[in-house]
Amino acid sequence: MNSKLYARPESLADVPFHYCPGCQHGIVHRIIAEVIDELGVRKQTIGVAPVGCSVLAYDYFNFDIVQASHGRAPAVATGVKRVCPDSTVFTYQGDGDLASIGCAEIVHAAARGEKITTIFINNAIYGMTGGQMAPTTLVDQVTTTSPYGRNENQVGTPLCISEMLSTIQGARFIARVAVNNPSNMAKAKAAIKKAFQLQNSGEGFCLIEVLSTCPTNWGMTPVEAVKWLETNMIPQYPLGVFKDAGGE
Amino acid sequence: MSETRLMKGNEAIGEAAIVAGCRYYFGYPITPQTELMEYMAKRMPQIEGVFLQAESEIAAINMVYGAAGAGARVMTSSSSPGISLKAEGISYCAGAELPCVIVNIMRGGPGLGSIQPAQADYFQATKGGGHGDHRNIVLAPNSVQEMADLTMLSFELADKYRNPVMLLGDGALGQMMEPVNLEEKPLVPQEKPWAANGQGERAKPNVINSLYLKPEQLEAHNIHLQNKYQKIMEQECRWEEFNVEDAEVIVVAYGITSRIARSAVEMARRDGLKVGLFRPISLWPFPSERLLTLAQQTKAFLVSELSAGQMIEDVRLATKQIKPVHFYGRMGGMMPSSREIYNQINLILKEKEAVK
Amino acid sequence: MTHEMILAGFGGQGVMVMGQLLTYAGMLEGAHVSWIPSYGPEMRGGTANCSVIISQEPIGSPIVTEATAVVAMNLPSFEKFESSLSPGGILILNSSLIDRKSKRDDIKTYNVPANEIASSLGDARMANMVALGALNAALGYVVDTSRIMEAFKKIFAKKPAIIAPNELAILAGNKHIAV
Structure with missing residues (x-):
């Protein structure tokens, strides 16, 4: 008898990703799909995907999706969750979306202890619009709108979302992970799974920040991009659990 | 049985929305519509509805978008400057064809203007208000009784056409008191097979969306919307x-x-x-x-x-x-x-x- | 008959609630009624006023500009609205706070020391009820006092203790006109 050792999760649609080579959105999509399958909640899951590279998430996930305007996914997810309190509702947001234009929405969703899960993709740049500076862009990092490198005297320093949100009482579980190697992928999956489980047991707002590469806009090969993430991003954005309010 | 009550226009809108089956309200304080928000804050918990004071007008309309996308009868209200903030969200609702009711109790403008009654948002309301080719159904009551009646009609039309409906009042109508009779009507449950409320027993997932990257598809979507607007023009003039x-x-x-x-x-x-x-x-x-x-x-x-x-x-x-x-x-x-x-x-x- | 009234005073004198009670009572009588406040910065300390219409006909504009009756609870209100009265109109003037007399001879003016009457009943804050009683009497009882009290009980359902004293204040206002 044959047994399948590796299969496409049911929560992932059978279409190829449009993401650039070496982009880690695909890995995170798969982790989310696996987690939703494992929790057996696909038919009661509603994803909210705002503007950014992940705007086409509705093509890739095999469950209900609400597309949202730039930055407003936490507000949209609030509306969905209040109508469907027994559903699993998550937002999938990039750093331009969440940390810049949508900063108010994420802070207040956390403050309300909104029972949703946010997957926050931090790749230190605006991807979809072609590599502009994000609030998460590192000091001296070159982007199309910081062509001489991010100048901290002019535009400040990187916004550390996980650290910031962990100060909010309503936040239940806040962690930062990366998917740069198999070991970190396993940790990322465990954190994401925990975030969904906590939502489903009604415990409150959870956010998992995923450090991610953007080789195209960073101007690197996929391998260089992973190295750059390890040597530059992780020191700025240390991995780990920042808040576990019910924590063991 | 309904009794005649003396109510402010703003309060009549709130109660009428509840009679119409609205159980979700998202808003942000702004004069001269705040009585409506306060009324909802008081009433919604009494009937197991949801009242939520959003962090901004922008968040409020996006909560409306989410709740409408999940299939609920939902309302937000504001006054002129706040409606400007909601404009993007209203366009998204129009694009994704989400039924919702938006109340604008108009005040003087432009800019911060004043808190006194005005009707200077007519263009904004009737020409769409947000970006893109879209229309809101816009109803303009002139009495407290009509504030109630047209609120109920707004929910009906929103569902009928899957379109945002704006109830356009002004500070005077919102603040004035007149007798109002709220007739309880049996609520017909709305079938919304398109709603994104979890796939459940459906064969396929639902997607709420206004993005069409291919020009042919977006044009076709616009033609569909325009045909709908044409039908509304033929059937809903009052x-x-x-x-x-x-x-x-x-x-x-x-x-x-x-x-x-x-x-x-x-x-x-x-x-x-x-x-x-x-x-x-x-x-x-x-x-x-x-x-x-x-x-x-x-x-x-x-x-x-x-x-x-x-x-x-x-x-x-x-x-x-x-x-x-x-x-x-x-x-x-x-x-x-x-x-x-x-x-x-x-x-x-x-x-x-x-x-x- | 259409009564188009302006009730005015400074914020805190209770002119809004006076108008609401009259409107409510009119509704209980089965008349067409409307109440509309002039709100805004005036809500916070300046002059506050509301328009009240009680009519046997459907009401057009709820905003009164040519009044059949005006209640002026303080001097700025008197100065602002004396000219809004139509010929033959009724002016209730709170003589406790307004030491001027109306110069118009085409209207009927009643000088009512509302604050003093209210104080003599134990609480100067009931001056608005004294004025309301005076207005209703001067209009030949456009609404029955029992209707006002019915409205009062609805609006102040949580404060049953104040019902009886306020009824006395209204009756004192009635009496002042009858004298």
Whole structure:
């Protein structure tokens, strides 16, 4: 008898990703799909995907999706969750979306202890619009709108979302992970799974920040991009659990 | 059984929404609509509904978008500057064809303006308000009773056409008190097979979306929307007429101004002047056809608004200017008196005499 | 008959609630009624006023500009609205706070020391009820006092203790006009 050792999760649609080579959105999509399958909640899951590279998430996930305007996914997810309190509702947001234009929405969703899960993709740049500076862009990092490198005297320093949100009482579980190697992928999956489980047991707002590469806009090969993430991003954005309010 | 109650316009909207089956309200405080929000804060928990004070107008309309996308009857309310903030979200609701009710209790503008009543958001409301080719159904009550009745109608039309509906009032209507009778109607559960509320037993997931990256697809979507708007224009024009049959001058006014104009018309009739009132109830779709018919039988129109003249453009378009269209407006929260409008009517009639 | 009234005073004198009670009572009588406040910065300390219409006909404009009756609870209100009265109109003037007399001879003026009457009943804050009683009497009882009290009980359902004293204040206002 044959047994399948590796299969496409049911929560992932059978279409190829449009993401650039070496982009880690695909890995995170798969982790989310696996987690939703494992929790057996696909038919009661509603994803909210705002503007950014992940705007086409509705093509890739095999469950209900609400597309949202730039930055407003936490507000949209609030509306969905209040109508469907027994559903699993998550937002999938990039750093331009969440940390810049949508900063108010994420802070207040956390403050309300909104029972949703946010997957926050931090790749230190605006991807979809072609590599502009994000609030998460590192000091001296070159982007199309910081062509001489991010100048901290002019535009400040990187916004550390996980650290910031962990100060909010309503936040239940806040962690930062990366998917740069198999070991970190396993940790990322465990954190994401925990975030969904906590939502489903009604415990409150959870956010998992995923450090991610953007080789195209960073101007690197996929391998260089992973190295750059390890040597530059992780020191700025240390991995780990920042808040576990019910924590063991 | 329903009893007659003395209510503020803002409160009547709230109670009527509840009678219409709305159980979700998202809003942000702004004068002069705050009584509506406060009313919802008090009432929603009593009926196991959801009241949520959002962090901003922007968040509120996006919560509406989410709740509507999940299939609920949902409402938000604001006043002029707050509606500007909601404009993007309203466009998304229109694009994704989400039924929702947005209340605008207008105040003076532009900018921060004032907190006094005005009707200067007519363009914004009736021409879409957000980006892209979209229309909101816009209903304009002129009494507290109608604030309630048109709120209920708003929910019906929103669901019927999967379209945002804007209830356009002003600070005077919102604050004034009149008797109101809220008739409980049996609620027909709305089938919304398109809603993203979890796939459940459906064969396929649902997607709520207004993104069409391929131009052919987006054009097709726009054609679909325009066809829907055409149908709304054919079926949902509403208006009220008063003494227009033999009128030589017809005053055109909506909302609170139509009440003042009605008193002016009554004053004129008492003096033997042939004057009537035409009141659009749906501002979009605008009752153009009927106005054109009236243009053929009357001698002149007088449009009166609490603005520099916005609806007058629709009156001119509707009547093809086959008769003169005059204007009298006040701005910034100033209200005309019935006497002022009466004087304008007299001026128009005297001009006509002089021409003869 | 259409009664078009302006009730005015400074913020805190209770002119809004006076108007609401009258409107509510009119509704209970089965009349067409409307109440509309002039709100805004005036809500916070300046002059506050509301328009009340009680009519046998459907009401056009709820905003009164040519009044059949005006209640002026303080001097600025008197100065602002004396000219809004139509000939033959009724002016209730709170003579406790207004030491001027109306110069118009085409209206009927009643000088009512509302604050003093209310104080003599134990609480100067009931001056608005005294004025309301005076207005209703001067208008030949446009609404029955029992209707006002019915409205009062609805609006102040949570404060049953204040019902009886306020009824006395209204009756004192009635009496002042009858004298």
